[in-house]
Amino acid sequence: xxEAIYWPTVFFWLFAVIACAFAVAVVLCANIVRMAFYLVLSxxxxxxxxxxxxxxxxxxxxxxxxxxxxxxxxxFGVMLTSQDRFVSMKTSREEMSIAIxxxxxxxxxxxxxxxxxxxxxxxxxxxxxxxxxxxTAAPIGMGLLGARVDAPDRSGYLLxxxxxxxxxxxxxxxxxxLARAQQKRSSAVG
Amino acid sequence: MNVLILANLFDRFDLTQPVGVSHYLIVGAxxxxxxxxxxxxxxxxxxxxxxxxxxxxxxxxxxxxxxxxYLRSDANTLGLDGQLMSLFVIVLAAAxxxxxxxxxxxxxxxxxxxxxxxxxxxxx
Numbered sequence: 001x002x003e004a005i006y007w008p009t010v011f012f013w014l015f016a017v018i019a020c021a022f023a024v025a026v027v028l029c030a031n032i033v034r035m036a037f038y039l040v041l042s043x044x045x046x047x048x049x050x051x052x053x054x055x056x057x058x059x060x061x062x063x064x065x066x067x068x069x070x071x072x073x074x075x076f077g078v079m080l081t082s083q084d085r086f087v088s089m090k091t092s093r094e095e096m097s098i099a100i101x102x103x104x105x106x107x108x109x110x111x112x113x114x115x116x117x118x119x120x121x122x123x124x125x126x127x128x129x130x131x132x133x134x135x136t137a138a139p140i141g142m143g144l145l146g147a148r149v150d151a152p153d154r155s156g157y158l159l160x161x162x163x164x165x166x167x168x169x170x171x172x173x174x175x176x177x178l179a180r181a182q183q184k185r186s187s188a189v190g
Numbered sequence: 191m192n193v194l195i196l197a198n199l200f201d202r203f204d205l206t207q208p209v210g211v212s213h214y215l216i217v218g219a220x221x222x223x224x225x226x227x228x229x230x231x232x233x234x235x236x237x238x239x240x241x242x243x244x245x246x247x248x249x250x251x252x253x254x255x256x257x258x259x260y261l262r263s264d265a266n267t268l269g270l271d272g273q274l275m276s277l278f279v280i281v282l283a284a285a286x287x288x289x290x291x292x293x294x295x296x297x298x299x300x301x302x303x304x305x306x307x308x309x310x311x312x313x314x
Binding site: 003004005006008009010012013016019020023024026027032035036039042043046049050053054055057058061062065066069070071073074076077078080081089091095096099100102103106107110111113114115117119120121122123124125127128131136139140143144148150151154157160164167168171172174175176178179 | 250270
């Protein structure tokens with residue numbers, strides 16, 4: 001008597017195949033606009049994998065920041081620089097075959113490492129179904145403020161949070177300045 | 191040895207059992223390799239940027255997998271540390287994309303090309 005299908009596993013394989021297939025499509029496609037679209041789908045499928053691993057807040061942030069923010073930025077970049085001769089820049093066949101060979105070797109090593117540890121094989125079905133489903137947004141917020149409610153013996157992340165905040169401010173100011181200074185110079189020349 | 195590993199690999203495709211950390215690691219490895227190849231082979235600067243995003247996503251997937259309590263039988267998970275790390279990676283990737291895009295636009299404005307093979311002014 002076969003066991004009933006465990007649906008989270010089905011969804012894992014569905015989204016894993018979507019993520020991997022579109023990542024491969026990003027590599028193989030030469031058209032930059034299509035690459036951006038495939039990347040959106042791959043990152044969204046990765047967000048679904050985050051949800052399936054119980055990381056609901058990180059999955060939501062992945063959708064908001066990556067798919068909603070970073071990729072819009074990338075697509076603006078594509079639109080600002082997409083003249084006809086840059087939309088499709090082919091890689092030579094020799095380079096591509098060497099790259100695929102090297103990539104296959106790297107992938108073989110990584111997969112071998114991933115399957116060779118018995119502890120990483122996953123829970124039994126009964127144990128997995130017995131685990132409670134915990135929302136992670138509140139513990140993550142407390143962890144960023146320096147108090148760890150989930151593991152009191154581990155340290156919080158207040159300092160890193162502050163450093164990253166200031167870093168983001170500096171980086172965004174710098175990026176705005178970089179993109180703006182060039183316009184002034186070119187208008188002065190022209 | 192190789193046959194054993196292949197059999198081990200095919201054992202994993204079982205729809206009646208929960209997935210484990212190694213499944214996530216395999217997906218992360220595929221994303222990482224795709225990103226690395228993208229960075230190595232694309233000539234468009236924005237294509238290289240997309241490769242970097244893929245690599246960071248593969249790393250994020252590994253962090254989440256090692257932090258999740260639902261994926262492994264022992265209790266040695268990273269816990270919330272994994273999720274916090276991947277949040278930091280996501281935020282820093284956004285910052286990196288903004289700067290890289292500004293640099294790419296500057297490069298495009300000065301050289302009227304986005305082909306990184308043409309960015310050879312610094313060679314000796």
